[in-house]
Amino acid sequence: MKFSLEIGPQTDLDTVPPVDDIYITMLPGGDYKETAQQAVELVKKGFNPVPHFPARSMQNDEQLKDYVSRCKDGGVKQVLIIGGGREPMGKFDSSFQLLETGYFEKMTIGIAGHPEGSPDISDSDLEKAMIDKKPYADYIVTQWLLDHQPIIDFISKQSVPVHVGITGPLKISSLIKFANIVGAKNSINFLKSNFTKALDLLKPKDPNDLIGKVKSLEGN
Numbered sequence: 001m002k003f004s005l006e007i008g009p010q011t012d013l014d015t016v017p018p019v020d021d022i023y024i025t026m027l028p029g030g031d032y033k034e035t036a037q038q039a040v041e042l043v044k045k046g047f048n049p050v051p052h053f054p055a056r057s058m059q060n061d062e063q064l065k066d067y068v069s070r071c072k073d074g075g076v077k078q079v080l081i082i083g084g085g086r087e088p089m090g091k092f093d094s095s096f097q098l099l100e101t102g103y104f105e106k107m108t109i110g111i112a113g114h115p116e117g118s119p120d121i122s123d124s125d126l127e128k129a130m131i132d133k134k135p136y137a138d139y140i141v142t143q144w145l146l147d148h149q150p151i152i153d154f155i156s157k158q159s160v161p162v163h164v165g166i167t168g169p170l171k172i173s174s175l176i177k178f179a180n181i182v183g184a185k186n187s188i189n190f191l192k193s194n195f196t197k198a199l200d201l202l203k204p205k206d207p208n209d210l211i212g213k214v215k216s217l218e219g220n
Helices: 032-044 061-073 095-100 123-136 148-156 172-182 185-192 208-219
Strands: 005-007 021-024 048-054 078-082 108-113 139-144 162-165
Touching (some): 021 032, 032 061, 048 061, 078 095, 095 108, 148 162
Parallel strands (some): 005 021, 021 048, 048 078, 078 108, 139 162
16 A cells, blocks of 8 residues: 655654655645745655645736646646535635646646535535546545445545545544545544544554555455
């Protein structure tokens, strides 16, 4: 099983472990130039950086072209195209609009998958968006989840490879907090309704159990 890592534009690259693919966030209010520069520095260090391209954080075509050009000129070969959890700053309000521009030609393209839904879009609109986006995509990256079954159900319906999002070891109280942010509805309910997990709130939650259950799909 292959693992990747997600970092921020300000992460000290000397602390990055030896993994191949490193995703770089561009959070709402962030500067795309910082994300692009972090990606270029990772290329120089021999990594495969995957910068996020959040549609709703792009102000216009000129800014998007500049972001893409900075990445391509620096040797970046792979990107993750997402909607981004904010009100649109400009003309783009969906990842599909970015994909339609054609600016990412000759790059490996990842798109976001939401096995448990998204706080930013209805389930029906989410399903339609996935149908529209998949022709442009080389793979799907899921939101991170705590319950393996939605992931297994999601993978079974896809025609392109799926990269499963997981967390590192965290307290369950922290996981519930972040699950609310990313919209992992079933995972929140799974934790809140499971009394044995409630007794475990102060202990780290190891992701290896989830990894094992999803990995078992490889034999099916």
